[in-house]
Amino acid sequence: MSFFKRLKDKLMGNPEEEEKLDTADKEQESDQSEPELEELSEPAAIEPADLKVPEQGEEASAMTIVKEIEVQADPSAEIEEGQPDVQELAVVEAEPLEEKKPSAWSITQKFKAGLEKTRNSFTSKVNDLVARYRKVDEDFFEELEDLLLQADVGFETVMELMDKLRYEVQRKNIKDTNGIQAVISEKLVEIYEQGEEDLIELNMQPDGELTVILFVGVNGVGKTTTIGKLAHRLKSQGKSVVLAAGDTFRAGAIDQLQVWGDRVGCEVIKQSEGSDPAAVMYDAIRAAKNRKADVLICDTAGRLQNKVNLMNELEKVHRVISREIPNAPHEVLLALDATTGQNALVQAQTFKEATNVTGIVLTKLDGTAKGGIVLAIRNKLHIPVKFVGLGEKMDDLQPFDAERYVYGLFADGLDKELENNEE
Numbered sequence: 237m238s239f240f241k242r243l244k245d246k247l248m249g250n251p252e253e254e255e256k257l258d259t260a261d262k263e264q265e266s267d268q269s270e271p272e273l274e275e276l277s278e279p280a281a282i283e284p285a286d287l288k289v290p291e292q293g294e295e296a297s298a299m300t301i302v303k304e305i306e307v308q309a310d311p312s313a314e315i316e317e318g319q320p321d322v323q324e325l326a327v328v329e330a331e332p333l334e335e336k337k338p339s340a341w342s343i344t345q346k347f348k349a350g351l352e353k354t355r356n357s358f359t360s361k362v363n364d365l366v367a368r369y370r371k372v373d374e375d376f377f378e379e380l381e382d383l384l385l386q387a388d389v390g391f392e393t394v395m396e397l398m399d400k401l402r403y404e405v406q407r408k409n410i411k412d413t414n415g416i417q418a419v420i421s422e423k424l425v426e427i428y429e430q431g432e433e434d435l436i437e438l439n440m441q442p443d444g445e446l447t448v449i450l451f452v453g454v455n456g457v458g459k460t461t462t463i464g465k466l467a468h469r470l471k472s473q474g475k476s477v478v479l480a481a482g483d484t485f486r487a488g489a490i491d492q493l494q495v496w497g498d499r500v501g502c503e504v505i506k507q508s509e510g511s512d513p514a515a516v517m518y519d520a521i522r523a524a525k526n527r528k529a530d531v532l533i534c535d536t537a538g539r540l541q542n543k544v545n546l547m548n549e550l551e552k553v554h555r556v557i558s559r560e561i562p563n564a565p566h567e568v569l570l571a572l573d574a575t576t577g578q579n580a581l582v583q584a585q586t587f588k589e590a591t592n593v594t595g596i597v598l599t600k601l602d603g604t605a606k607g608g609i610v611l612a613i614r615n616k617l618h619i620p621v622k623f624v625g626l627g628e629k630m631d632d633l634q635p636f637d638a639e640r641y642v643y644g645l646f647a648d649g650l651d652k653e654l655e656n657n658e659e
């Protein structure tokens with residue numbers, strides 16, 4: 237199948253199915269506008285500090301079990317990160333979140349909207365380049381190379397792409413720069429998908445078994461928001477979800493997760509601020525099992541003061557989880573903020589060395605003009621980007637999709653090509 241046929245099928249889906257879904261989308265939009273986050277003038281009430289979910293028949297308290305586990309955590313680290321940030325809290329309107337399956341085209345449009353900044357910066361420069369050069373030659377390639385590097389695509393990926401482009405241009409005897417966006421798009425998808433297509437799916441356990449997803453990442457990257465969005469996504473797929481407030485360090489983190497729990501309609505298992513995250517995990521697993529939940533999503537604190545402490549903390553959390561459920565956590569998702577560019581890569585490297593990261597969630601892709609970072613992450617770290625954050629709304633967290641991503645980058649050029657490739 238040609239690249240354009242495949243692209244078109246992916247972006248637009250099956251026309252008949254789409255028409256039905258599209259009507260459903262519109263109806264849904266008109267009768268249910270998304271509740272917006274509002275700032276509270278006063279902090280939300282904090283729940284009692286005691287353990288929230290001891291179930292009948294539980295033999296041992298979480299604290300006893302966790303104390304059995306010996307980890308040489310550095311006590312000085314506990315107070316290292318200074319004062320708590322003031323967090324934005326949300327007013328919760330417990331709305332039933334009945335979701336209809338979005339149309340393929342509406343998801344494509346989300347990528348297009350989310351990549352607007354990158355498109356306006358990078359792609360418009362590519363368009364200028366095309367207009368200035370008209371003929372594909374070595375100077376054109378060199379300038380294109382610079383533009384790709386500026387968009388944070390990463391050196392190795394740019395080199396690989398340039399080799400492929402040069403080869404393709406020669407092979408097809410392309411002289412004119414017009415339409416080069418289409419060739420770049422095809423080659424970018426090719427590079428991204430090399431051999432790792434299926435890893436984008438979450439590693440979900442069979443029905444009736446609990447899937448545990450652990451979230452790691454430094455503070456401020458949008459971890460809590462992403463957990464809320466993912467919970468919403470899984471709930472709308474019919475899964476029951478429990479959240480574990482394992483970030484007991486950052487002031488407000490527990491309340492913030494509770495706000496999301498209320499908003500999405502998930503129980504949040506929590507203890508008081510400063511308590512042992514591993515104890516929270518223990519409680520949460522017990523609670524999730526008792527409630528026969530499908531998925532448990534665990535928040536963790538994102539302290540990155542030194543790798544040994546981070547490793548110790550994550551190791552302890554890991555051990556508690558896998559003692560209760562062998563092979564869990566089934567996913568360790570690292571949240572990275574796309575707007576921090578190369579810094580995100582450094583963070584990723586540290587977390588990769590500290591724990592077995594199975595996937596990346598790249599938040600705030602809509603907030604950067606350097607959306608090429610997706611490609612650099614893939615190439616440098618060899619960890620799949622499983623989700624991208626394309627905005628602040630609940631359904632703005634989307635599974636990463638290479639075709640929709642390149643469409644987001646080159647929408648205008650590709651629209652023309654897609655029209656010309658009607659068949």
Ligand SMILES: Nc1nc2c(ncn2[C@@H]2O[C@H](COP(=O)(O)OP(=O)(O)OP(=O)(O)O)[C@@H](O)[C@H]2O)c(=O)[nH]1
Pocket residue numbers: 453454455456457458459460461462492538599600601602603624625626627628632
């Ligand atoms: N535009 C945009 N904003 C996002 C995205 N993901 C998160 N945010 C915003 O980023 C801000 C920080 O997100 P939080 O989830 O509160 O992150 P945090 O609490 O500061 O820190 P952690 O939870 O520790 O990561 C919030 O205002 C979120 O709405 C995204 O994909 N796009």
